[in-house]
Amino acid sequence: MQRVNGRKRRTVVLLLAGGVLLALFFASLTLGRYPVPLFTVVRILWRRFLSLFGLSGPVTWTPQMENAVVSVRLPRIVMACLVGCSLAAAGTTFQGVFRNPMASPDILGASNGAAFGAALAILLGCSQQYITVFAFLGALLTVALVFLIAQRAPGLRTVNLILAGIMIGSLFSAGTSYLKLVADPSNQLPAITYWLLGSLSGTRLSAIPVAAIPMCVGLVPLLLLRWRLNLLSLGDSEAKALGVNTDLLRAVLILCATLVTAAAIAVSGVIGWVGLVIPHLSRKLVGSDHRGLLPCAMLTGASFLLLVDDVSRNLLATEIPIGILTAVIGAPFFIWLLLRKEKTL
Amino acid sequence: MSLSVRDLRFAYQKTPVLSGVTFDAAPGELLAILGPNGVGKTTLFRCILGEQKRYSGTIEIDGTDAGTLSPRERAHRVAYIPQTHGMTFRFSVRDTVLMGTSHTLSPFGSPGRAQERAAGEALDRLGIGKLSDRMFDTLSGGEQQLVYVARALAQQAKILLMDEPTSSLDYGNQLSVLSVVKDLSRDGYTVLLSTHNPQHALWYADKVLALSDGRVAAFGRTGEVLSPALFGTLYGTQTQLYETPGGTVILPVPNKPESKGDQP
Numbered sequence: 308m309q310r311v312n313g314r315k316r317r318t319v320v321l322l323l324a325g326g327v328l329l330a331l332f333f334a335s336l337t338l339g340r341y342p343v344p345l346f347t348v349v350r351i352l353w354r355r356f357l358s359l360f361g362l363s364g365p366v367t368w369t370p371q372m373e374n375a376v377v378s379v380r381l382p383r384i385v386m387a388c389l390v391g392c393s394l395a396a397a398g399t400t401f402q403g404v405f406r407n408p409m410a411s412p413d414i415l416g417a418s419n420g421a422a423f424g425a426a427l428a429i430l431l432g433c434s435q436q437y438i439t440v441f442a443f444l445g446a447l448l449t450v451a452l453v454f455l456i457a458q459r460a461p462g463l464r465t466v467n468l469i470l471a472g473i474m475i476g477s478l479f480s481a482g483t484s485y486l487k488l489v490a491d492p493s494n495q496l497p498a499i500t501y502w503l504l505g506s507l508s509g510t511r512l513s514a515i516p517v518a519a520i521p522m523c524v525g526l527v528p529l530l531l532l533r534w535r536l537n538l539l540s541l542g543d544s545e546a547k548a549l550g551v552n553t554d555l556l557r558a559v560l561i562l563c564a565t566l567v568t569a570a571a572i573a574v575s576g577v578i579g580w581v582g583l584v585i586p587h588l589s590r591k592l593v594g595s596d597h598r599g600l601l602p603c604a605m606l607t608g609a610s611f612l613l614l615v616d617d618v619s620r621n622l623l624a625t626e627i628p629i630g631i632l633t634a635v636i637g638a639p640f641f642i643w644l645l646l647r648k649e650k651t652l
Numbered sequence: 653m654s655l656s657v658r659d660l661r662f663a664y665q666k667t668p669v670l671s672g673v674t675f676d677a678a679p680g681e682l683l684a685i686l687g688p689n690g691v692g693k694t695t696l697f698r699c700i701l702g703e704q705k706r707y708s709g710t711i712e713i714d715g716t717d718a719g720t721l722s723p724r725e726r727a728h729r730v731a732y733i734p735q736t737h738g739m740t741f742r743f744s745v746r747d748t749v750l751m752g753t754s755h756t757l758s759p760f761g762s763p764g765r766a767q768e769r770a771a772g773e774a775l776d777r778l779g780i781g782k783l784s785d786r787m788f789d790t791l792s793g794g795e796q797q798l799v800y801v802a803r804a805l806a807q808q809a810k811i812l813l814m815d816e817p818t819s820s821l822d823y824g825n826q827l828s829v830l831s832v833v834k835d836l837s838r839d840g841y842t843v844l845l846s847t848h849n850p851q852h853a854l855w856y857a858d859k860v861l862a863l864s865d866g867r868v869a870a871f872g873r874t875g876e877v878l879s880p881a882l883f884g885t886l887y888g889t890q891t892q893l894y895e896t897p898g899g900t901v902i903l904p905v906p907n908k909p910e911s912k913g914d915q916p
Binding site: 403406407408528531532533534535537538540541543544545547548549550551552553590594595596598 | 722726727731739761
């Protein structure tokens with residue numbers, strides 16, 4: 308009986324999380340300096356949708372409204388969802404792979420590498436697109452380096468990976484500090500600092516596929532392998548005895564989670580907390596079985612970052628960098644999670 | 653399925669752990685592995701499970717060289733039942749047992765109806781079906797050990813390796829776990845069980861493999877092999893065997909004070 312309830316609970320939670328995300332999505336489109344009623348938002352999107360098929364409908368709104376909704380808010384909202392979903396998925400994966408609830412998407416130094424890449428691009432005077440590319444490659448390169456080092460070291464593979472991640476990460480963060488030192492303090496330094504705080508402002512529609520493609524390439528295998536992640540979370544010897552090729556599985560999971568993390572950091576800057584807090588929250592909601600946990604984390608991660616980004620762009624006249632807000636909202640939330648008495652499922 | 657180990661040698665760096673271990677186990681047999689701490693029992697299991705590949709000698713499972721098996725093929729044949737231990741993440745009993753079926757799935761697959769059924773049958777067979785919905789970490793040590801046995805049954809491998817399954821259990825649970833394992837061996841499973849309790853070997857094992865310094869100190873039928881002399885070699889203690897209506901019992905010989913003269 309209870310089992311049925313457990314299953315049902317998982318389905319209900321996932322449906323609820325999906326519903327919340329959908330509601331937040333539309334609510335976010337109405338929010339902003341230039342108010343657009345919900346009904347109008349829906350009709351603008353509906354007309355855009357029809358136009359994909361060569362159809363058209365009546366226009367009962369001002370061009371400013373359409374511009375605010377479609378060109379300014381929509382890309383940013385979609386991007387917030389993508390980044391939140393990706394960071395939460397990567398965090399969940401890393402926590403499972405390393406059997407450590409303290410793991411986060413940047414455990415292998417991805418964000419340090421991305422920061423170095425972005426800072427370098429800013430220093431070289433590159434355009435926005437190149438900053439993104441540099442950050443993406445910086446993250447991938449760092450993790451590749453960490454992986455190669457851990458592969459060669461004797462001893463426990465997971466411990467080696469974490470130690471190598473700490474070392475390479477601090478190397479790159481030292482590099483970033485040096486770049487900040489030599490950067491032009493009037494324009495380059497603020498640009499670097501701002502990038503490091505993380506932000507989704509100024510996201511264009513054209514940036515969506517650039518981020519979405521690597522994210523999907525990483526997320527699909529993660530979703531398909533989520534049952535095997537359960538096995539890996541038991542530890543190597545047990546997973547092996549259950550028939551898992553642990554080295555291969557771990558490498559694939561880390562590769563995918565890194566790809567997803569790199570894509571997210573490259574377009575948004577360094578946004579902490581999502582990848583750490585959301586897996587915890589989701590575990591409280593649906594339990595540790597990754598069949599339910601991973602989808603739940605992806606949905607709640609998207610909602611969480613969307614909500615934080617809404618606060619970031621609406622609370623004050625000047626935008627608050629989202630990296631600051633995730634910590635301000637994430638830390639107390641995490642403390643609350645820690646203090647809450649655990650209910651047995 | 654039968655397991656046959658021939659002249660197995662293994663060394664960590666330069667330190668030999670196993671030097672020429674030879675034994676075999678057939679279906680329906682419960683083989684107890686005895687030996688003091690650090691004698692290489694766990695290493696032996698790691699070699700059979702393919703975790704340690706740099707051994708010399710051969711390990712054959714039904715005539716197939718175990719070294720050539722992929723992890724998946726091995727999981728079809730050999731199941732490992734660990735000591736109870738903490739889990740980082742909390743899984744339900746059913747999910748824990750369900751994990752035993754993973755080698756029957758495609759790499760991207762999730763368990764379906766057939767796997768759920770296998771898990772349910774394994775739990776029912778051990779009489780712990782009612783625990784299915786509990787969280788693993790809320791169970792007692794004995795129940796947890798039975799869940800691991802159920803996982804091995806769901807795995808449908810015919811060779812079971814148990815590494816000191818009773819070490820953290822109370823007396824009642826030790827006996828109930830062992831009798832479950834004994835029944836399984838009667839049903840045709842090949843069971844290898846390492847233990848620190850020679851009494852368990854006397855009561856339950858068909859055959860005994862005694863290891864000392866990485867070598868085989870004795871191997872054969874339980875009744876023929878176990879003797880006070882062997883226990884002296886293995887553990888350096890004096891013991892005595894007593895025949896009782898309930899079976900052979902091993903008792904330590906107390907260190908009597910030296911008798912002073914022959915006065916009546």
